[in-house]
Amino acid sequence: MSIWQAGRFQIDLNRPQIMGIVNLTPDSFSDGGTYSHTVQTALRHAEQLLKDGADILDIGGESTRPGAAYVSLAEEWARVQPVLAEVAGWGVPVSLDTRRTEVMAKALDLGGADIINDVAALSDAGAVDLLAQQADTGICLMHMQGLPETMQDNPHYQDVVGEVARYLNSRAAACIEAGIARTRITLDPGFGFGKNLQHNTALMRHLPELAAATGLPLLIGVSRKRMIGELTGETDAAARVHGSVAAALAAAARGARIFRVHDVKATADALKVWQALGV
Numbered sequence: 001m002s003i004w005q006a007g008r009f010q011i012d013l014n015r016p017q018i019m020g021i022v023n024l025t026p027d028s029f030s031d032g033g034t035y036s037h038t039v040q041t042a043l044r045h046a047e048q049l050l051k052d053g054a055d056i057l058d059i060g061g062e063s064t065r066p067g068a069a070y071v072s073l074a075e076e077w078a079r080v081q082p083v084l085a086e087v088a089g090w091g092v093p094v095s096l097d098t099r100r101t102e103v104m105a106k107a108l109d110l111g112g113a114d115i116i117n118d119v120a121a122l123s124d125a126g127a128v129d130l131l132a133q134q135a136d137t138g139i140c141l142m143h144m145q146g147l148p149e150t151m152q153d154n155p156h157y158q159d160v161v162g163e164v165a166r167y168l169n170s171r172a173a174a175c176i177e178a179g180i181a182r183t184r185i186t187l188d189p190g191f192g193f194g195k196n197l198q199h200n201t202a203l204m205r206h207l208p209e210l211a212a213a214t215g216l217p218l219l220i221g222v223s224r225k226r227m228i229g230e231l232t233g234e235t236d237a238a239a240r241v242h243g244s245v246a247a248a249l250a251a252a253a254r255g256a257r258i259f260r261v262h263d264v265k266a267t268a269d270a271l272k273v274w275q276a277l278g279v
Helices: 039-052 073-087 101-110 127-132 160-177 197-205 207-214 226-232 241-253 264-276
Strands: 003-006 009-012 017-023 056-060 094-097 115-118 138-142 185-188 258-261
Touching: 003 138, 017 039, 017 264, 039 056, 039 073, 039 264, 056 073, 056 115, 073 094, 073 101, 094 101, 101 115, 101 127, 127 160, 138 160, 160 185, 160 197, 160 207, 197 207, 197 226, 197 241, 226 241, 241 258, 241 264, 258 264
Parallel strands: 017 056, 017 258, 056 094, 094 115, 115 138, 138 185
Antiparallel strands: 003 009
């Protein structure tokens, strides 16, 4: 049995797991500002994601979309703290989407995060050591070329699949060397983070090779992203539901285990049918 040790929870990766997105930012690419007006608005959205079939809630207070503006550490924490404090008592796995060690530490002290989901793969000073001090917090390490402010200016690779695999392996090795158990680690290829459509489609097509090269479970985040719009011609991010679900099924068929999505019910229903039919 494949298990992801995630704080208070042991998550069964023998079936697809859906991570519902709770953006507490005014400028996220798809739903920026929609659920961040008040804490109660955010909590109602989180409740609906769980009703729709989310297994994990992923809470973030900093937009990392291409060209995103800088957010101070204090502002990021002010956005996520009240929501983390509330959902920690709901009895579901809670993921914190952050790349800052200090925000991670505050959330862990609060008891509000079972998982740290980091687009910078714990590269912030002290992040690996902080997580090594935790007995069982889950970790997701993501690949990103460059920084959100400039990552889409001119992404370039000689071999995108090989380079992403080597980077993720190096970050996982740094965690394991620090004393973090492999069972706590998942990896995210970072679709759209310093990658153009050609890079993204190559990664999707070669997910089995990427999984074999790393030997760790893969978390996939393609929901509503630019690549979906480029493939479908849909310019409105919120209208990219069908394309996003198709991409999730393609990733599932190639071995991905965790799916970070905006449209939980549509994704959950599609994955149930996919599993039932043994596709």
